[in-house]
Amino acid sequence: MKQIAVLHLNRPETAETVTFMGQSLQIRHLNCANDLDKARELITQLDGQVDAIALHGMPAQLELGPAKRKHAQGAGLTAVAQQTPVVDGRxxxxxxxxxxxxxxxxxxxxxxxxxxxxxxxxxxxxxxxxxxxxxxxxxxxxxxxxxxxxxxxxxxxxxxxxxxxxxxxxxxxxxxxxxxxxxxxxxxxxxxxxxxxxxxxxxxxxxxxxxxxxxxxxxxxxxxxxxxxxxxxxxxxxxxxxxxxxxxxxxxxxxxxxxxxAATVEAALTALRPDPAAxxxxxxxxxxxxxxxxxxxxxxxxxxxADINRFAFVIHPLSVRFIHGHRAFRWTKYLPDSIVEAVAAYIPPLSLSRITGGQSPTTGQRIEGHLISLGATPRQMMRHGERFTYDRLHKAAEMAERKGARIMGLGAFTSVVGDAGITVAHEADIAITSGNSLTVAATLEAAKQAVIKMGATDLTKGKVMIIGATGSIGSVCSRLLAQAIYDVVLVSIEPERLIDLKRTIQEETPGAKVAIATRPDELIGDCDLIVTATSAFGQRIVDITKCKPGAVICDVARPPDISPAEAALRPDVLVIESGEVLIPGDIDFGYDIGLPPKTAYACLAETALLAMDGRFEDYTLGRNISVERVKEIYRLFKKHDFQIADLRSFDEAVTDEQFAQKRKLAAELKADPAHFAQLQAETGAKLAKIPVQAKGVKSRRKNSGGMVAAIVAVIGGIAILLWNGRRR
Structure with a gap:
């Protein structure tokens, strides 16, 4: 049996026999009592009696980067023995x-x-x-x-x-x-x-x-x-x-x-050399x-x-009021909004909170997430160009990776900018998803529930319009809705892509009736369901006054395409948000994301769901969302018992009483065409007085005044906050 001795500065003397590399090896641990003279004495005694001697905590040489120095006390220890090799792990x-x-x-x-x-x-x-x-x-x-x-x-x-x-x-x-x-x-x-x-x-x-x-x-x-x-x-x-x-x-x-x-392992390898003379x-x-x-x-x-799968999710302020609402930036409300919004776009990604408590009831897998925020509003992202946002998302991905996340989701407008996540995924070292597959699945499920609660009995006999039909979410929604409703109207400002999408739907769903248009106004009055999924700003997406009584509008866009003031003109029309999701477990977002407790936007829920299933892969990227991916994410949705949350309209849950009231109003308008025509004329006049906007952004007017002092104040305040944050 091979034997090695390990000399320690201060450790009780013990002996052990181990099996290493298929051979038995006896190890003796000896105490030098912090005395190098005793170490030399022990080496002399052991010389020729054991196969190797290890110096634990007594290196002959110190190394740091490229620099090397012999240690004054220990340099001679390795030369004391004449027969037995003395090693220090170096x-x-x-x-x-x-x-x-x-x-x-x-x-x-x-x-x-x-x-x-x-x-x-x-x-x-x-x-x-x-x-x-x-x-x-x-x-x-x-x-x-x-x-x-x-x-x-x-x-x-x-x-x-x-x-x-x-x-x-x-x-x-x-x-x-x-x-x-x-x-x-x-x-x-x-x-x-x-x-x-x-x-x-x-x-x-x-x-x-x-x-x-x-x-x-x-x-x-x-x-x-x-x-x-x-x-x-x-x-x-x-x-x-x-x-x-x-x-x-x-x-x-x-x-x-x-x-x-390392010294002990080196001594073991020395003793077990196939060639003792090597x-x-x-x-x-x-x-x-x-x-x-x-x-x-x-x-x-x-x-x-233990056994927690980690993810990250990127959000950003949808408008300047979200910046004012953050506790660290409340002071910005005293400065011009245009200046605050412009400067905030340059803030590096900020870690907002940890998401805890998510757990699959099916597999028991637990998840933990990290909310990371950029500083740019959608308008600033559009103004600066794609590379501006890509660079900040790359930094966010690095931050997420440092926190242990293996997948990062792109929230709100970050999933729309540029190529919808493809470049971000290429440049990041962790998986990326836009979350749009589950957004589509949740939207369709929420729309189905809404139409039924508004009184529909046979969805296949209805008519649906998709505004923004050629976009990444709109196109796959169009294809799946055509398979369920058969009568669809596709609206987009890209006529060549509309033609291509119409042909795709007709090939996939023979018998489907497909109409295409560049504007919704003339066809919207016949539709029972309208899905808006645009990335437009500063324009009116839907003229709600032209909707048929009891219509359902599912607003997928974030920020939303339709304002509360517009929706209030037609109390018989139901405007809902895209389907929000309940994540299983005692989920806590650690931050107010603008939804009820335990409720997440579908794009965030997709990221959490992929982490829960251990699917650390680029999942939903680009503008051509796969129908198969939507069906697969819905299967995982069911597997891990995710649920569609209560239907919401402008951040408020829609009650059964409200559904009943809308059904009653819609029935009255359908029964009295003259009254409905008068209502449309009156609401049309009121709509004309509401500023034209989409996603909370009005048609842009020039802001007078440079406000140099304000810019300096904002930059200075943000710099102080970031510096203090780093010190903490």
């Missing part, structure tokens, strides 16, 4: 750290993506830091403040890059004791520097150093270390740490946790490392956070 550590990061990411995709990483310390962990950088991580180093006691001021002492700090750091540490380099895990820094640990998502380095210098609270942090014991995990769990990753292989094939240091270099170890069948141990310490 040869294999970097390679195994890099390989371990890759394997951990494969086991739990996205675990390191875009994270903020605090190396504690960075010394002798070049492999770890470089591997994390390749996953888009932002790396900072704790070495300056933990070793040189820099002032405990937020942001000071840990911003240096590896290359900048390395020579300064190593020149001053090559002469310090190992006790200073590797503090005891049972001792804690009396005044931990909270700021850098708060900043970090991931704390990586040595378990003893982390436990010594980190604060009491490490809630939702991920710890990445060479090795850790069960006692280490218990301590980190008590501090609120979420996940611990150990990057070194377990020497016991039956063990799950990597409890052995040189102790990286090439010798590489072949052996390639034969290892292992995955770094990933322990979730907080049971409530």
């Amino acid at each position: 040869i294999i550590r970097a390679g195994l750290e890099r390989w371990g990061i890759i394997l951990a990411d494969r086991a739990q995709p996205g675990i390191f993506s875009r994270k903020r990483v605090l190396m504690t310390p960075g010394i002798n962990h070049n492999g770890m830091s470089r591997a994390l950088e390749r996953h888009g991580c932002t790396i900072r180093y704790a070495d300056p403040f933990i070793y040189f006691h820099l002032p405990k001021v937020p942001g000071i002492g840990f911003r240096q890059t590896r290359n900048q700090a390395a020579p300064f750091t190593l020149d001053r540490l090559k002469d310090v004791s190992y006790e200073t380099l590797y503090p005891q895990v049972n001792g804690r820094s009396p005044e931990p520097n909270q700021a850098p640990f708060d900043w970090a998502d991931v704390i990586a380095g040595d378990i003893g150093t982390i436990r010594h210098f980190a604060p009491e609270t490490l809630k939702r942090k991920t710890i990445v270390v060479e090795n850790a014991s069960e006692d280490d995990l218990a301590d980190l769990q008590a501090r609120g740490v979420d996940i611990v990753v150990t990057l070194m292989p377990a020497l016991d094939d039956a063990a799950g946790l990597g409890q052995w240091s 040189p102790l270099n990286e090439d010798t170890y590489l072949d052996m490392m390639a034969d290892l069948e292992w995955t770094p141990a990933i322990r979730t310490l907080q049971p409530e956070n």
